[in-house]
Amino acid sequence: MFESGTEWLRAEGSATDVVLSSRVRLARNLAGLPFVSKAGRGDLRLVLEAARPAIERAALDKSEVWIDLHDASEIERALLLERHLISNQLAKGKPAPKSGATEWPRAVCFGLPGERASVMINEEDHIRLQCIRSGMALREAWRDADAIDDRLESHIDLAFSPRLGYLTACPTNVGTGVRFSVMLHLPGLRMSGEIERVRRAASDMSLAVRGFYGEGSEASGDFYQLSNQTTLGKSELLLLEELDGRIIPEVIEYERQARQSLLSKRRWQVEDTVHRAFGVLQHARLLRTEEAMKLLSVVRLGICLELLGHAALGDVQTLMLLIQPAHLQRTCGREMGQDERRRARADVVRERFAEH
Amino acid sequence: MFESGTEWLRAEGSATDVVLSSRVRLARNLAGLPFVSKAGRGDLRLVLEAARPAIERAALDKSEVWIDLHDASEIERALLLERHLISNQLAKGKPAPKSGATEWPRAVCFGLPGERASVMINEEDHIRLQCIRSGMALREAWRDADAIDDRLESHIDLAFSPRLGYLTACPTNVGTGVRFSVMLHLPGLRMSGEIERVRRAASDMSLAVRGFYGEGSEASGDFYQLSNQTTLGKSELLLLEELDGRIIPEVIEYERQARQSLLSKRRWQVEDTVHRAFGVLQHARLLRTEEAMKLLSVVRLGICLELLGHAALGDVQTLMLLIQPAHLQRTCGREMGQDERRRARADVVRERFAEH
Numbered sequence: 001m002f003e004s005g006t007e008w009l010r011a012e013g014s015a016t017d018v019v020l021s022s023r024v025r026l027a028r029n030l031a032g033l034p035f036v037s038k039a040g041r042g043d044l045r046l047v048l049e050a051a052r053p054a055i056e057r058a059a060l061d062k063s064e065v066w067i068d069l070h071d072a073s074e075i076e077r078a079l080l081l082e083r084h085l086i087s088n089q090l091a092k093g094k095p096a097p098k099s100g101a102t103e104w105p106r107a108v109c110f111g112l113p114g115e116r117a118s119v120m121i122n123e124e125d126h127i128r129l130q131c132i133r134s135g136m137a138l139r140e141a142w143r144d145a146d147a148i149d150d151r152l153e154s155h156i157d158l159a160f161s162p163r164l165g166y167l168t169a170c171p172t173n174v175g176t177g178v179r180f181s182v183m184l185h186l187p188g189l190r191m192s193g194e195i196e197r198v199r200r201a202a203s204d205m206s207l208a209v210r211g212f213y214g215e216g217s218e219a220s221g222d223f224y225q226l227s228n229q230t231t232l233g234k235s236e237l238l239l240l241e242e243l244d245g246r247i248i249p250e251v252i253e254y255e256r257q258a259r260q261s262l263l264s265k266r267r268w269q270v271e272d273t274v275h276r277a278f279g280v281l282q283h284a285r286l287l288r289t290e291e292a293m294k295l296l297s298v299v300r301l302g303i304c305l306e307l308l309g310h311a312a313l314g315d316v317q318t319l320m321l322l323i324q325p326a327h328l329q330r331t332c333g334r335e336m337g338q339d340e341r342r343r344a345r346a347d348v349v350r351e352r353f354a355e356h
Numbered sequence: 357m358f359e360s361g362t363e364w365l366r367a368e369g370s371a372t373d374v375v376l377s378s379r380v381r382l383a384r385n386l387a388g389l390p391f392v393s394k395a396g397r398g399d400l401r402l403v404l405e406a407a408r409p410a411i412e413r414a415a416l417d418k419s420e421v422w423i424d425l426h427d428a429s430e431i432e433r434a435l436l437l438e439r440h441l442i443s444n445q446l447a448k449g450k451p452a453p454k455s456g457a458t459e460w461p462r463a464v465c466f467g468l469p470g471e472r473a474s475v476m477i478n479e480e481d482h483i484r485l486q487c488i489r490s491g492m493a494l495r496e497a498w499r500d501a502d503a504i505d506d507r508l509e510s511h512i513d514l515a516f517s518p519r520l521g522y523l524t525a526c527p528t529n530v531g532t533g534v535r536f537s538v539m540l541h542l543p544g545l546r547m548s549g550e551i552e553r554v555r556r557a558a559s560d561m562s563l564a565v566r567g568f569y570g571e572g573s574e575a576s577g578d579f580y581q582l583s584n585q586t587t588l589g590k591s592e593l594l595l596l597e598e599l600d601g602r603i604i605p606e607v608i609e610y611e612r613q614a615r616q617s618l619l620s621k622r623r624w625q626v627e628d629t630v631h632r633a634f635g636v637l638q639h640a641r642l643l644r645t646e647e648a649m650k651l652l653s654v655v656r657l658g659i660c661l662e663l664l665g666h667a668a669l670g671d672v673q674t675l676m677l678l679i680q681p682a683h684l685q686r687t688c689g690r691e692m693g694q695d696e697r698r699r700a701r702a703d704v705v706r707e708r709f710a711e712h
Contacts, residue, residue, distance in 0.1 A: 268699060272641035283635025285628035343624060 006083055007114040008183065009317040013135025016313065017304040018252045020183040020223065022138040024145040027168040027177035028127040029159040035169045036097045036122050044105040047126045050156060055119055058151035061111025069093070069106045075335070078326035085110050088213065090123045117148055124169045136252070138180055138244040142236065172230045180243050181227030184251060187301040188258030190222050198254060202226060205247065220290065221297030226251065259305060274302030278311065282353050287345040292323045315352055322348050362439055363470040364539065365673040369491025372669065373660040374608045376539040376579065378494040380501040383524045383533035384483040385515040391525045392453045392478050400453070400461040403482045410511035411475050414504055417467025425449070425462045431691070434682035441466050444569065446479045473504055480525045492608070494536055494600040498592065528586045536599050537583030540607060543657040544614030546578050554610060558582060561603065576646065577653030582607065615661060630658030634667065638709050643702040648679045671708055678704050
């Protein structure tokens, strides 16, 4: 189903020491059909039927993969979730949008190679287009999304109000329906104790701070997703200018300063922490997902600070995906219980780091 | 002053999976002079003057080293303590045996090579002879001690009562004045939670359980020193028969069973713990003595269980000595503060384990 690589873990581009990936998401709904939360099963099927040919004609990339999630296996949906191609809600299929709807017709379509563009169908909105780029590249992601949106609109009729803009299920998305977000790696600010100050500042600027797996998830391994909250009354370019031109560069600068300050004030402790994390990853026989993410985060910091000559950023980021439960089971080719997964996780990590 | 090797860390002989070393200690006092606790400085000097030629004539080994501890530097005394050649009290020189004695005349003499036999002069008793052997070898250590004791007695007049036997400062030593002890490595019993039961059983049999550095020390890294408490009314051979013939073999068997039981019930956890410990030792940049001892203890277990093919028991036991503060400073050739020692300790460990 997937190729091995996924754009957001490619570790290439600008400011990759702090920015994992940049993402633009557009919320769109089809004209003349009720929003997902109000739709019956028949309506949702109509959305799927209308959206599929339009998306395929709009062309996400060289080729597309379409997956009907209501027919997909649990592990297939978990894989899509771990690859950040679908949301938790869409993966689980609950809470279902309308009472009585036992099977929720929903799908995802993503472009190959790289899964840079993807569309969730019948999530909170009929259509949620996501364009992602490695590193700090909000403008490039925006250009991708804007182009696909234009092509899509030429093939399908979208709900739009001349006064409000694009109509969306949640009022915070009304207007441009755009959400810009960046996945940041902020171990320096966490270690220096400044992360809460950054969280508060972000909140004051109406920015949302989320974890590695989006809404409601914890900041696994010091990864934080920063995004705008509301879209009404601000143009895409103004939002982009704020985030790309000012706010994100400032956060990147804070994080870099925090790292340099740690290095100059507590160099030995930082080196010790980094090397121990690498040592545990190279030797452990059992690893939980959470612990592995924390250790990988520390190793990632070590690589960025040039303390670990023998490990590559790309390997660390690939592992962040491969250690997740569904990917682990796909790699091993079988379903596994928790204990077995912990062993397999340690094996996968050890093999990857033994090569260097 | 020292050669690199010391008998009790040689890791050779019988039952080295559980027994680090076997030790026999004899308490003796010179006839006609007050016990150390009652002696003035002049008396203590007389003891030194009488003991030295007698010990040298008795010949501890191929050659002897005599060190006047009241003239020795603090680091020299710390080195002797870390090598288990002198007690904590003798190293520190306090509490001094008699009020007003600002300088406590005291010495140590040990045989080379291997430091297998040593004598502390003016510790609790005038003379404390210690003979040590690697592994389970109480009988051999006893033969060494008995032979030296005979030679010593032919050169000096010892305090002896036909009714009570050898007279000693502490009543528990009166009689044979002998203490047999073994240094045991009991990580299996600690991990299985049975160590307290063994402690209580030992106590019920009038055995003392002490830590790695003798009286009052903690069981650093799962090392426990087991020894008889009283010597009055029991012959040396009866004591030896009890310990060597029954009690110690039983403890060894308990520990081996605990290890096998851990392996069969929790093999993955044990392997994980062992390999993580080795990984941290191979990679850490800062190490405290206590943590290093704990990790070395786990690695020692891993070697005995054949889980770590690439590490040698001898290296682990050599490190147990080299990571101690005074040895570390001797290795580096300079005095170091605590932070610097933590770095040097990690370096010494890393270098040793990198060779394999």
